[in-house]
Amino acid sequence: MTDTLQQSSVATTRGPVQQAIFARRSIRKFTSEPVDRAILARLLDAATQAPNHRLTRPWRFFVLDRPGALREQLTNLAAELALRGMPEPHDDSARARARAKAEDVATVPVLLIAFSAPGRDEHETRENYAAVACALQNFQLAASEEGLACGWSTGAVTRDPAAKALIGAEEAWQPVGALYIGWPAPGSTPTSARPGAVKYTRWLCD
DSSP states (O other): OHHHHHHHHHHHOOOOOHHHHHHHOOOBBBSSSSOOOHHHHHHHHHHHOOOOGGGGOOOOEEEESSSSSHHHHHHHHHHHHHHHOSSOOOOOHHHHHHHHHHHHHHHEEEEEEEEEEOOOOOOHHHHHHHHHHHHHHHHHHHHHHHHHEEEEOHHHHOOOHHHHHHHOOTTTOOEEEEEEEOOBBBTTOOOOOOOOSSGGGGOOOO
8 A cells, every 4th residue: 555655656747758758658559530731740859959969960860751662662661671570480360460461551540760871980870879769758748748649660661771762761771770650549558667776776876
């Protein structure tokens, strides 16, 4: 009972940013309602406020929020890549799983694919990657405030050279991930709590 009361007390002292952090979960089930580009533009601006040492601005975003030839090509490629990653022989079950992966690309209201531009040396390149990861977290928290849901993926569509070429990403750019974005479907939001930092923290001073 004491633990419950302490957790409740802590929860009531959290400000809006902390509440958004604790409420954020990866969600991949959306309604079919489109997302206005004005909202996406706000979220992208929020993303680029992420910490970025040396102000290299390494984020490179590609946004797919409409049907069309490119969406169809990426969907077909997603099915091909999914099947390629499965062990042979490709039975009906494997092909069904590949189609399901492709369906995610075909039906998600918004697909945002993010890359990091290389730095002048290995250290700066690592820093750039970290900055883009922070940018995607900014995007997700800002999206949560708008009522949107996101699911972060690092699947083959974000990593394969053919996918990079298809959307126009430069070969040297490092994939950071894709966000599947939309208005959450009813009942799709997880409510389970995640553990805090106690088990993973060492205080170095008494």
